[in-house]
Amino acid sequence: MARRPAVLVVDDDPGIRESFRLILEDHYDVVDVPDGPSALDVVHASQVDLVLLDIRLTGMDGIEVLERIKAIDEGIEVILVTAVKTVRTAVAAMKLGAFDYLTKPFEEDELLSLSRRALERRALEREVAFLRSELARTHDLDEIVGQHPAMEKLHGLIAQVARTSTTVLITGESGTGKELVARAIHRQGARREAPFVAVNPAAIAESLIESELFGHEKGAFTGAHQRKLGKFELAQGGTFFLDEIGTLRAELQAKLLRVLQEREIERVGGTRPVKIDVRFIAATNSNLKEAVGHGAFREDLYYRLNVVHVVVPPLRERIQDVPVLVDHFSRRHNRRFNKRLGGLSPEALAALQAYRWPGNVRELENVIERCVVLAEGPVIQLNDLPLDVLLPQQATKVRAAEALPLNEATDQFERQIVLRVLERVGWNLTEAGRILAIHRNSLRVKLARWAVRAPGGER
Ligand SMILES: Nc1ncnc2c1ncn2[C@@H]1O[C@H](COP(=O)(O)OP(=O)(O)OP(=O)(O)O)[C@@H](O)[C@H]1O
Ligand SMILES: [Mg+2]
Secondary structure, X not given: OOOOOEEEEEOOOHHHXXXXXXXXXXXXXXXXXXXXXXXXXXXXXXXXXXXXXXOXXXXXXXXXXXXXXXXXXXXXXXXXXXXXXXXXXXXXXXXXXXXXXXXXOOOHXXXXXXXXXXXXXXXXXXXXXXXXXXXXXXXXXXXXXXXXXXXXXXXXXXHHHHOOOOOEEEEOOOOOOHHHHHHHHHXXXXXXXXXXXXXXXXHOOHHHHHHHHHEEOOOOOOOOOXXXXXXXXXXXXXXXXXXXXXXXXXXXXXXXXXXXXXXXXXXXXXXXXXXXXXXXXXXXXXXXXXXXXXOXXXXXXXXXXXXXXXXXXXXXXXXXXXXXXXXXXXXXXXXXXXXXXXXXXHHHHHHHHHOOOOOXXXXXXXXXXXXXXXXXXXXXXXXXXOHHHHOHHHHHHHHHHOOOOHHHHHHHHHHHHHHHHHHHOOOOHHHHHHHHOOOHHHHHHHHHHOOOOOOOOOX
């Protein structure tokens, strides 16, 4: 603990409060109060680490105060102070979470050593909680989930590249996890303690890109009131990740090439070069080779970047990974929204595996997040899924045309209702036909027209 620990003394005898204060004041910040309600006020209003609590208080008794303090913050340590005749009560209080008890009259050393031990436990518990949350964070947010052979290969390649400082080009469709891969390379390599700096030039205003990347000297242009370090310099010793490299305009391509060749940069308005020691990772979802072909991307830069090429496969090419990804994201969002959604119905899983996933893993994560928030049942059902996933062709049409002719809109609506009922009755066409009051053969005709097949065959 960087600050001095805060100790709260609760005792109705002013003489005893004073003696506690005299002993403790040299080591801790001490606050003292005469009764339970004022003690709870202090706990509510400020950081308290340790409470020395008299069991026999007038009004609210010590045991109740103990329970209430623990209800406010379980991590606050409490030492009960008792006269010999109430030791039994003190033992019971230990069960309610008190750290220990102190019998009156006590020695100064006894009080000090007990307090120190209680505060050490508190510090330790905080550290463990912090480490645990860090662990969960790195494990969860940075984990690359997938068991498909292509993903196993990807893991191998990441480990191999991480051992070097070589330039890496990562390609893959939008949302496939390119940035995740870049971070994994950084984290597994020797530069892990140094910064990972990501820049997406497509997200920065054209006029600011240069100074963002290279920094500027004071007075380099109107508004440059002081020297500013660019992203390259901020990444010193670490990894510089340039996202959406395909969007870089010609002039910046030339500058980047120079950085890669010379390993130095010049700040805007600067007069001398600055040495740069970073590993470059670039990513793109466009086809750079093609861009080179029609002159939109410099060939020399392309070869400089493309030393090791890592390809991240689209989700539809590793559709077997959908269940593990769903599991991963439902755990993440269950935790986030304090929900307990437990997986997918077989029909919902079939729908997710039939979908083409143009937005890849990011789109899947969004779907699962939405389900965790909205689904009412214990598992995700077909009708919890967004229309885009259920009716991909139709949804595209809606977006393209902004509106539908009435017959198409009706058709879409009908399709939703039919699918919901079918799922509810386990795809029993006779039963669904009865509920919807149409013949099962008509139902069959409709399903064929919508190109919907019963998961696992119709019953
Ligand atoms: N294999 C995976 N396992 C777990 N999460 C993943 C995986 N792939 C992607 N994600 C998650 O999907 C989201 C998108 O990933 P990321 O930003 O790395 O993709 P990207 O390829 O850089 O996308 P874009 O081209 O749109 O920038 C992130 O939230 C990421 O954590
Ligand atoms: Mg990205």
